[in-house]
Amino acid sequence: MATLSFYSYDHVGNPWCGGGGAVRHLEVLRRFRPAWERITVYVGDYPGFAAHEVDGVRFESLGGGKSEATSRARYALRANLQLLFDDADVVGNDVSTYAPLLAGLLRPRRFFGIVHHRVGRRYVERFGAAGWLPWAVERLLWAGLRHVVTVNREVREAIREVNPQVRVLDSANGFDPALLEPEPTIADPRYLLFVGRLDPFMKGLDLLLDAFAAVVPRHPSLRLVLAGRGTPADVEDLVRRSAAAGVATRVEVRPNVGEEEKRRLLSGCLLFCSPSRFEGFGIAALEANAAGKAVLATDTDGFRESLDPERTALLVPPGDATALGRALGRLLDEPELRRALEAGARLWARRFAWDAVAERELRWVRETFLER
Missing domain, CATH: 3.40.50.2000 (Glycogen Phosphorylase B;)
Structure with a gap:
């Protein structure tokens, strides 16, 4: 059986985020677990986090800090370094412009990203000139991905405008x-x-x-x-x-x-x-x-x-x-x-049941990375 590492700054208990992306990878990966020898999720550290397992999926933290900005920066540094030496058969990433895993682009044959939304120029509206940085990071990440899961069609088309060769799976989120x-x-x-x-x-x-x-x-x-x-x-x-x-x-x-x-x-x-x-x-x-x-x-x-x-x-x-x-x-x-x-x-x-979402994604991951 194969092994899977998944990197996501967000976690359901993270007081600074705790968003839908964290719910998504918890629900999907816990349904993946019977088909894998090991699944480990590396999340951003935050006060009160402790390593734990949910239905056999191991959650560990990287980085640390007492503020969101510090936590994200340390996570991005540690996660990029660790990913260079990660020996898992497949590596996934919940793509974030504020904790980017650029190291994954160096190992594209076994790396995939999940993209929930596009930053585009929206942060320019909020932060002014500083908002151009996440826009540039987003486009860099999209240009380097070979395999990506998107949760809506507009994101898929936006990525393909930057990277026409990318292989995309459209896969909506689910619910309890x-x-x-x-x-x-x-x-x-x-x-x-x-x-x-x-x-x-x-x-x-x-x-x-x-x-x-x-x-x-x-x-x-x-x-x-x-x-x-x-x-x-x-x-x-x-x-x-x-x-x-x-x-x-x-x-x-x-x-x-x-x-x-x-x-x-x-x-x-x-x-x-x-x-x-x-x-x-x-x-x-x-x-x-x-x-x-x-x-x-x-x-x-x-x-x-x-x-x-x-x-x-x-x-x-x-x-x-x-x-x-x-x-x-x-x-x-x-x-x-x-x-x-x-x-x-x-x-x-x-x-939109989670079982159907996970089944579709598991089939795609197997066909893309394990059955070539």
Whole structure:
């Protein structure tokens, strides 16, 4: 049996990230495990991390540091050095422009990357001239990859523009099948829900707070729950923004939400909101559909893949708080529209089961690296 090493800065317990990519490699690799002699995942170190196994998949950390910037820099250095001497039969990487594994490009015959989204020029909008660096790193990584897994078609086409010879597998993300099992109805369902990384800019939570403030006068009992993982600074920022918008008493920020609590929140919410400025796939929004909920999201690459626009979700232009507020008002004022979106939500989500995702990727990895 063959061995597999997988490098990803992110991990489900990482307080600075803990995003959908971390969920993805956990769910896929734990399903890979029976077909491999050994699978080891090397993640970025963070306070409180300890090496462990999940269903036979070994998780170890590289680097270290008390801040995200330090942790990422040390991880990139250690991971690149280790990868040069890694003797695994296949090496995978959750591609990141902020912890790039350029060493993998030196061993292309047994190396593949997973790309969730494109940075493009979006970081120039956020960071100015400094945003050109991640753009350049992204293009360098794409140009050197021979084998890549993408989670949406727009990313695939963007990579092929840079690297026409790359071999690509399109493979969407999945969701927890337990969400398809109806939960008991919660007595007070009058809350909107966001679940994900509590990053005000990336996830568009600043816009959501503005949109929420605009509809509260017509819906005085409505609340907003922002749940997920976030740094203390991000949580403080959201609390401050809530107060500035005049809705502090109606907004609840819940960091470090576990899976059981997430399922309860999804079961009880009125509708799910995910106004990301850009999104690679949108696992949390798909999970909301799996729980039978209507979704309000943005018209990005990822949400066009994970949701069924106008059938299970409404999409609005990213970065547009006015459009977000109008759509939110529609969903609150028109319960028949909300029920229509809910009607097909679970059926749509069923096609994205993790078992099917893992089976497709395992077949591709075997054909690409082990059966040549």
